[in-house]
Amino acid sequence: MPQDSVPTLYEWLGGSDALNKLTTRFYQHVKADALLGEVFAHMGDHHPAHVAAFLGEVLGGPTAYSEAHGGHAHMIRQHLNRHLSQEQRRRWVALLLETADELGMPDDPEFRSALVGYLEWGSRLAVINSQPGASVEEEQPMPKWGWGEVKGPYVP
Numbered sequence: 615m616p617q618d619s620v621p622t623l624y625e626w627l628g629g630s631d632a633l634n635k636l637t638t639r640f641y642q643h644v645k646a647d648a649l650l651g652e653v654f655a656h657m658g659d660h661h662p663a664h665v666a667a668f669l670g671e672v673l674g675g676p677t678a679y680s681e682a683h684g685g686h687a688h689m690i691r692q693h694l695n696r697h698l699s700q701e702q703r704r705r706w707v708a709l710l711l712e713t714a715d716e717l718g719m720p721d722d723p724e725f726r727s728a729l730v731g732y733l734e735w736g737s738r739l740a741v742i743n744s745q746p747g748a749s750v751e752e753e754q755p756m757p758k759w760g761w762g763e764v765k766g767p768y769v770p
């Protein structure tokens with residue numbers, strides 16, 4: 615596939631509507647989960663939409679989270695002092711991927727390996743930033759995630 619016609623991960627997964635469906639369903643599962651329910655007991659109604667906007671921006675979509683919700687530093691700040699464990703992190707990632715399957719999101723190896731790569735990185739940062747003594751650098755750039763080593767969707 616010529617490089618200038620490679621879709622962004624955001625385009626490939628179906629854009630904002632698909633991401634909002636994903637996070638809405640995902641946080642329903644999270645709230646009902648034995649390990650995570652308590653952690654998210656006080657999240658606001660807008661949480662799924664904010665996380666959808668954040669993921670969309672990281673995956674090559676519009677810069678909505680930076681413009682309307684305070685960018686990467688704000689996201690990091692939401693995790694400070696939450697003492698998240700690796701066990702909770704692993705469940706969070708597993709539930710998100712299970713929800714992507716449940717909703718029939720693209721499951722080609724190229725897309726899923728790129729998605730998993732970001733979720734591993736982002737969720738590990740969330741855990742690190744939730745430990746005692748972690749602090750926020752205000753000028754942190756938003757992460758940008760692409761196809762990685764596979765460079766684009768499968769071309770037969």
Ligand code: HEM
Nearest residue numbers: 653656657658664665668689692702703706733736737740
């Ligand atoms: C790629 C990984 C992650 C991303 C992109 C992410 C993104 C976000 C964002 C954007 C917010 C702020 C939402 C807002 O602006 O209203 C947030 C809040 C939060 N996140 Fe994460 N997060 C990630 C991983 C995790 C993990 C692994 C956990 C726990 C196991 C977690 C727990 C929380 C909690 C508890 C909040 C605050 C919820 C509340 O408002 O009560 N996050 N996250």
